[in-house]
Amino acid sequence: MRHIISVLMENEPGALSRVVGLFSQRNFNIESLTVAPTEDETLSRLTVTTIGDDRVVEQITKQLNKLIDIVKVVDLTEGDHLERELMMIKMKANNGTVRAEIKRTTDIFRGTIIDVTPNTFTVQLVGASSKLDAFIEALGTSNIMEVVRSGVSGIARGEKVLSV
Amino acid sequence: MELLSGAEMVVRALRDEGVKFIYGYPGGALLHIYDAIFTQDDVEHILVRHEQAATHMADAYARATGKAGVALVTSGPGATNAVTGIATAYMDSIPMVVLTGQVMSHLIGEDAFQETDMIGVSRPIVKHSFSVQRPEDIPEIIKKAFHIAESGRPGPVVVDIPKDMTTPTERYEYEYPKSVKMRSYNPISKGHSGQIKKAVDMLLAAKRPVIYAGGGVIMGDASKELIALAKELGCPVTNTLMGLGGFPGTDPQFIGMLGMHGSYEANMAMHHSDMILAVGARFDDRVTNGTDKFCPTAKIVHIDIDPASISKTIKADVPIVGPAQAVLKEMLEQLQAAKSTPSAESLKTWWEQIEEWRGRHGGRYKTDDSKQMKPQQVIEMLSKVTNGDAYVCSDVGQHQMFAAQYYKFNKPNRWINSGGLGTMGFGLPAAMGVKLNFPEEEVVCVTGEGSIQMNIQELSTISQYGIPVKVICLNNQSLGMVRQWQDMNYESRHSQSYMQSLPDFVKLVESYGHVGIKVERYEDLEGAMREAFAMKDRMVFMDIAVDPFEHVYPMQVPRGSMRDMWLSKTERT
Numbered sequence: 112m113r114h115i116i117s118v119l120m121e122n123e124p125g126a127l128s129r130v131v132g133l134f135s136q137r138n139f140n141i142e143s144l145t146v147a148p149t150e151d152e153t154l155s156r157l158t159v160t161t162i163g164d165d166r167v168v169e170q171i172t173k174q175l176n177k178l179i180d181i182v183k184v185v186d187l188t189e190g191d192h193l194e195r196e197l198m199m200i201k202m203k204a205n206n207g208t209v210r211a212e213i214k215r216t217t218d219i220f221r222g223t224i225i226d227v228t229p230n231t232f233t234v235q236l237v238g239a240s241s242k243l244d245a246f247i248e249a250l251g252t253s254n255i256m257e258v259v260r261s262g263v264s265g266i267a268r269g270e271k272v273l274s275v
Numbered sequence: 276m277e278l279l280s281g282a283e284m285v286v287r288a289l290r291d292e293g294v295k296f297i298y299g300y301p302g303g304a305l306l307h308i309y310d311a312i313f314t315q316d317d318v319e320h321i322l323v324r325h326e327q328a329a330t331h332m333a334d335a336y337a338r339a340t341g342k343a344g345v346a347l348v349t350s351g352p353g354a355t356n357a358v359t360g361i362a363t364a365y366m367d368s369i370p371m372v373v374l375t376g377q378v379m380s381h382l383i384g385e386d387a388f389q390e391t392d393m394i395g396v397s398r399p400i401v402k403h404s405f406s407v408q409r410p411e412d413i414p415e416i417i418k419k420a421f422h423i424a425e426s427g428r429p430g431p432v433v434v435d436i437p438k439d440m441t442t443p444t445e446r447y448e449y450e451y452p453k454s455v456k457m458r459s460y461n462p463i464s465k466g467h468s469g470q471i472k473k474a475v476d477m478l479l480a481a482k483r484p485v486i487y488a489g490g491g492v493i494m495g496d497a498s499k500e501l502i503a504l505a506k507e508l509g510c511p512v513t514n515t516l517m518g519l520g521g522f523p524g525t526d527p528q529f530i531g532m533l534g535m536h537g538s539y540e541a542n543m544a545m546h547h548s549d550m551i552l553a554v555g556a557r558f559d560d561r562v563t564n565g566t567d568k569f570c571p572t573a574k575i576v577h578i579d580i581d582p583a584s585i586s587k588t589i590k591a592d593v594p595i596v597g598p599a600q601a602v603l604k605e606m607l608e609q610l611q612a613a614k615s616t617p618s619a620e621s622l623k624t625w626w627e628q629i630e631e632w633r634g635r636h637g638g639r640y641k642t643d644d645s646k647q648m649k650p651q652q653v654i655e656m657l658s659k660v661t662n663g664d665a666y667v668c669s670d671v672g673q674h675q676m677f678a679a680q681y682y683k684f685n686k687p688n689r690w691i692n693s694g695g696l697g698t699m700g701f702g703l704p705a706a707m708g709v710k711l712n713f714p715e716e717e718v719v720c721v722t723g724e725g726s727i728q729m730n731i732q733e734l735s736t737i738s739q740y741g742i743p744v745k746v747i748c749l750n751n752q753s754l755g756m757v758r759q760w761q762d763m764n765y766e767s768r769h770s771q772s773y774m775q776s777l778p779d780f781v782k783l784v785e786s787y788g789h790v791g792i793k794v795e796r797y798e799d800l801e802g803a804m805r806e807a808f809a810m811k812d813r814m815v816f817m818d819i820a821v822d823p824f825e826h827v828y829p830m831q832v833p834r835g836s837m838r839d840m841w842l843s844k845t846e847r848t
Contacts, residue, residue: 121459124406125394136399166586173583179403179423182459275458 113142114168115194115265117273118157118175119183122148126180130157133178139163139171143196143240143262154182154275160240160263183273191268197235197261198243199225202254204232209254220246231256279449281410282307282441285374288417290317291451294345296336296711297321298329302349303389304376307441321711321740323704324732326353330360331701331730332708334369335668338691339709341496343370343424343432350376350438351389355396359698361431362400366695367517368494370429372420373397377406377437393435402430407440411447418452427462428581429494463580466597466605473593474552474576475609481550481574482621483628484510487533487562490517490694491555491579491599498522498687500603501554507610509622511629513541515556517694520684524663530629531638534562535831536676539636539842542829544629545570546838553577555599558589559695568836578602636829636842638680647822648797650674650749654681657719657747660804665717666691666709668744670702670726673755676827678721700729706744707737717745717808724750724777724818734787737814745807746816748780751823759826763841780818789814 120126127146134141142160149156161171168186175184187194204210210232217224217234220242226233236246240263247255267273279287285308289297298321301309312320323329326348333344348357354375364371378387394404403423405416413436420432478484486508492501498521505512505528512522513533522529531538533545545551551573556562558577563569566588577584577591578599585594595602640651654677657665663683669675669692684690691709693701706720720727727748737744749755757772781791790813794803800819807815832839832847840848 124408125398125404128395129398132398170583170587177428177581177583179457179460 112164113160113162113188115187115192115263116159116161116172116175117185117187117265118159118181119149119273119275120155120157120178121180121182122153122155123180126155127157129178129180130159130175133174134159137170137174139167143260145262145264151275158262158264182275185267185273187265187267190271192265193268194239194263194265195237196240196243196263197237198246199233199235199259200247200255201231201233201257202250203230203256204254205230213250213254216246216249220249222246276448276450278446280307280311280441280443280446281407281413281436282311282443284410284413284447284449285417285436285441286311286315286318287449288414288451289345290315292417292421294318297345297347298323298332298708299347300326300329300349300353302353302376304350304378304438305347307438307443308347308376308436310443320347322736324735325730326356327360327700328704328707328730328733328736330357330371330373331363331698331704332711333371333373334360334364335691335705335708336712337364337369337371337429338493338705339666339688339712341370341425341494341688343372343421344708345372345374347374348376349389350378350393351391354391354393358396358400361397361433363693363696363698363701364431365400365402367490367693368429369431370424371431372417372424373431373433375433375435377435379439380437381439383437393433397433400431401433404433404435406435407437410440410442410445413440414449414451415455419455419457422455423460427460463597464601466578466595466602468605470593470595471602471605471609474595475606475613477550477574477576477593478508478552478610479613479615479617482618483548483625484508484550484552484617485544485548486510486512486552486554487515487545487556488512488518488521488554489515489556492518492521493687495555495580495599497555497599497603500600500607504603504607504610507607508617510617511544511626513537513545515562515694516679516692518556519679519690520687523685524683525685530633532679533837535564536680536827536829537831538638538680539829539840540629540632542831542837542840543632545573546836547628548573551575553579553591554603555579557584557587560588563589564831564837564839565834570837640828641843648795648800648820650677650751650821650825651681652797653747653749653800653819653821654678654721656800656804657721658682660801660808661717661719665689665719666706666713668692668702668705668709668718668720670720670722671697671699672723672726673751673759673825673827674721674723674726674749676756677749680827699726702726703730703733703744703746706746707733707742710742710744711740720744720746722746722748723755724748724752724774724780725754731783734784734789734814738788741812743810743812743814746814748816748818749821750777750780750818751821751825752777753823755823755825756827762826763830780816784814784816789816791816791818793818793820795820
């Protein structure tokens with residue numbers, strides 16, 4: 112099963128490499144990983160999506176918790192949560208039919224065309240990873256020139272917060 | 276407040292931490308620190324002949340005392356030579372602080388002379404690491420390093436110190452912190468009382484209970500509590516390789532070590548038990564054998580300070596996270612307050628069964644079919660001559676297993692071996708580290724002619740500092756454990772397991788100024804050993820010729836259950 116694990120860690124040099132190293136060292140899988148500072152400059156928030164059975168995910172959270180730089184770990188998929196990923200996708204758009212098709216699909220998915228040249232469109236789309244996958248599928252791969260995805264960020268629904 | 280340079284702060288912080296000895300080897304990146312060492316007498320530096328030995332000496336001190344040992348190595352090759360020692364400590368959860376030199380900050384990343392990214396290289400084998408970025412942080416970093424290394428589940432901590440952090444001309448206010456607080460690191464101090472209650476209820480109801488105790492009892496200083504609990508329950512106790520000495524080896528409730536080379540009765544008792552109380556042990560592959568066949572009828576209570584050790588390989592029915600000492604203490608209190616006691620009748624039946632198993636094998640080995648000395652005989656003699664009281668520092672291989680099986684450890688912290696990593700070359704420097712700190716105690720290195728040659732250069736360090744350890748070398752002229760596996764699994768094709776061109780060990784040690792004794796007949800063994808131990812102030816190397824074809828038994832059948840064992844070359848359970 113897919114899990115979204117959110118980690119609050121000290122904004123120290125080397126902290127990220129400890130997390131990434133842990134995953135490879137213990138043969139855990141990483142589907143996506145994002146990391147950035149939070150409103151508290153001493154803390155970074157890292158989100159990792161991984162696939163594993165309950166035993167593996169239990170080990171992942173326990174092993175993450177053991178890292179000295181890590182302050183808190185939560186498996187967001189254990190409760191109600193929101194997940195978002197940002198994608199920018201550059202496509203061949205060199206005739207009217209294709210341009211209209213891309214525009215229409217982008218509107219349906221509530222994306223935005225953020226760059227236009229005579230031969231290309233670049234679309235920005237935000238949503239759950241599955242929505243981004245669906246957008247790629249809807250357009251077909253033949254026109255896609257480049258895809259860049261931010262990786263998943265997540266947050267719990269309601270009043271639950273991950274903080275120090 | 277006193278003004279000190281970064282180099283002086285390093286040495287002063289070690290003094291303020293109560294460190295008596297550090298083990299190390301100088302080099303360019305450390306010259307400022309070595310100069311600071313020269314100008315004081317509080318911290319004594321022991322100059323090894325290879326950095327690996329420095330880490331093992333620090334490690335063994337920690338194993339004997341529970342306090343972090345300290346190694347000091349230079350950047351580049353000095354640091355990478357220490358890697359095996361750091362990994363050894365990591366695998367066995369041993370507290371250690373390794374100070375590594377580093378090139379000047381402005382050169383980092385430029386492939387400078389003797390530069391290695393030691394933080395990166397050591398990352399998977401440390402509990403934590405620090406890179407000094409500002410000299411004024413040194414006291415706090417060193418305090419944190421000791422705190423992290425020694426608390427919770429112990430482990431090695433690396434502190435990487437760029438040379439410009441130690442410049443003698445730049446001075447800073449020095450104050451050693453009394454304590455440190457880290458919001459992201461709060462080791463647990465007691466177990467969950469509700470969980471302990473559940474465990475106590477299970478123990479009271481159990482018909483065939485076994486206590487399976489590991490290294491956590493030794494490092495967690497919980498031997499006293501373990502003995503008290505076992506006495507209250509009257510149940511059998513087995514120790515892991517790392518846990519030997521945690522429960523007295525001569526106590527009738529002790530059923531020996533368990534696992535791959537565990538005793539017949541310990542493995543049989545585990546397999547047939549209905550309740551296993553695991554304390555400070557981690558169900559590793561050398562204990563469990565095939566995890567799918569592990570102890571099919573047993574409920575498992577698992578006490579460990581590291582939650583990640585619980586249900587990692589074997590699912591625990593009752594997990595208890597906490598230090599062994601505190602949890603066992605509370606368990607005993609609850610047990611004594613309980614209205615019922617374990618069923619005496621079930622316990623009697625259980626012990627009758629165990630005694631029957633004990634009678635069937637009980638660690639017997641054949642001595643009659645060969646004129647050659649058996650390695651087991653040597654260890655039994657060692658146990659006799661030293662009254663089971665010596666610090667026994669072992670290398671890795673058959674001799675290690677024989678020592679674990681046949682030396683009767685009655686006290687904790689005296690069996691010092693590389694269990695998790697299995698580091699050949701560990702024994703001699705380990706013995707040196709212990710002897711330096713316990714000069715009045717008997718300290719023995721049990722080794723083989725293979726392992727000893729992996730750190731034999733330390734004979735020179737022994738000369739320099741006069742460290743009178745005793746080396747018991749079980750010389751079977753082959754890499755015995757490798758050969759055993761080749762005999763059992765590769766139709767005796769002894770690929771590279773034969774030690775050709777062995778040195779004359781007696782002459783070799785004599786050239787370093789030590790005493791060498793060669794023993795070839797069992798009749799001479801006791802006399803020679805007593806003679807060796809009588810030389811209190813000399814390092815003595817006993818080169819003892821033993822049967823090259825002997826195997827270690829019992830040996831579990833790969834991927835079988837706990838009870839699937841070879842008991843001799845021809846007999847299987």
